[in-house]
Amino acid sequence: MTINTLAKGGCHREQMACFRKMEKVIVAMQDPDMGMKMRNQRLLITVIPHAMTGHDIITWLTHKYRISEEEALHLGNMLVKYGYIYPLKEPRCLVLRPDESPYRFQTPYFWTSTRWPASELDYAIYLAKKNIRKQGELMEYEKERYSLLHKRINHTWDFVVMQAREQLRSSKQRRKADRIVLECQEQAYWLINRPPVRSITLYCIQLYCVVHIEACRKALGRNRVKSSICLEGFLKYSEQYLNHDPIMQGCLPSNPWISDDTAHWTMNAEIVPVPTRLRVERWSFSFTELLNDAMGRKEFMTYLEKEFSAENLYFWQACEDIRHGENSKIVEKVEDVYKNFLAPGAARWVNIDSKTMDKTLEGIKRPHRFVMDDAQMHIYFLMKKDSYPRYLKSDLYKNMLAKAIVPQETKKSVFPFMRRQRHSSPSPAQTATQAAEEEGLAKGAGANSAAGSHF
């Protein structure tokens, strides 16, 4: 249970293409005939094979890929920078020198990999091993990281120590030459994956931290709603809209996608002589439902005119027009709105509180798309609190509701495979009742003629 869970199952990452290409180059260098010329590295008593000079590497790259020396130097530097080749003298200087400096290949386990990023746990184990081997003589930055890690993954620190000791013991089983190579390999790997921090990068890290902290602070201040409350609201919404959902309840007279009968759409068009009952019912759900429906708006307007407060709705519509309309016409429209609704003595003067009025008048001097927002919101809430509830109780609305049509479900035709389906797909709740329903169906309405044409 380390903090770094990147290596865990989850998403399958691919090795980045650039690394796969570098790997190909490295493998090509291993060819016994056409590959790199290897030399031996002589340490005090031990001799370790498979060393090569920087100069040899550049020559090989130049010949193999037929590139200039400059390009070969650059490519070679990439190979060193990403750890496929490491320097034997001055291991901290990750540069390819085109002279006699010795280099060696890195083992595939320690190749740079986007699939297997270096983990904190491994780094901690490495530092612990180094600590043991060097009797506490770590470099400054290593000491800092060591204590940081000790704090961060403290819960599993005992494992770090255990594993470090065991890894050292198992490497003692190899002969001296191999042990030296192993140490060099590991050191090279960690020099690349956890490079010594320079003061400049430290500054960048600090800057990033400050920005991140600010973002977190802002996030903490955001308004939150308890999920229990959200879910209650969602439940209420679902219950209210259950009968209006074509998937749950099916659409009358029939689902056009299945029966090829477009009656449903024609009946629910923007403007119809008589709206459907479900539609009129929806107007009572919320003010937005009423305003979003063209017919609903028309009806509401008729009502408001009776109440002599139609200017509110006209104002609201004009503001909506500004908000959603063309950029070029905004200035002109704002002028019109001011003339018709806001100017003292205007034909359709709207009643807005003084604070909002002042703010809006200020904004009109530099008109933009959202300059009317405050005023519009004020009028919206005015209508919602005052006119809307009265409208729902009014005779106008009730008559509309009574007049509204409920389209009949189309009659089942004689041939079973021509059956008009009410539901887009059989829902388990419906299959039981569907059989009973289809038995006692009333005669179809206007859709029958349409049904007749589909054989």
Next chain:
Amino acid sequence: FNLIMGKEECKTMLDALNKVTACYRHLVIALGSTSDSQNLREELKKTRKKAQELAVANRTKLTSLLKDKTISKEDRAEYERLWVLFSSCMELLEVDMKRSLEIAQDFPLKVPTRHLIQTGMTGSTTTVAARAMSVQNMKYEADSNIDTADLRDLQAEITQVSQMMEEMEMKVQVMKVQVAPWAVEAKQEAGAELKSNMSVGNSSVGSREAGFASICAVIGFFVIVIVALVLGYLVVNM
């Protein structure tokens, strides 16, 4: 008494798994390099299987101990600590297994055009494997196409291990053990590995080596003194 036995047994089993994991990592590092061979592939296979056995044994033991409601608070804290160490060990093992599959696939031994990387490591890893398996000498019996045949087994085993780890995470919640890893405190302070210590199975590394060197020096010294005395006696008697 039973509980004390349980704790000791757990620690021993965890130490064994830890050892095998360390050896397995060592072997995986050699994959694809000039140390790679048929024998290495077989060593990997054997070590891996041993690791899995130990993992299952550890898990069974720890879960049975953690399920027990009658244990004391200190004991519970100790078992939770062991559980955290056990999961970290399994994490390493899982990643190493996946990597060994990947590298073994990239470096098949029988394909002549695919060359091993000349890393400078040329010795065999048989002693490491022997250490993992707790035997004196490794016996090799696999047939010659182990590098390809074994990969299918490896893939199946990786799935097994991943599943086991998922179960472990879930089990911990089902048992309502609330093993909060951040609540577990390490027994060792920073730098503890430098001191020679007392806990089971973890004798210090440095002192042993120093001891051996000093014994050699003392013996050498005495040998030289004896030789000098003998020569002196002969010279005197000439």
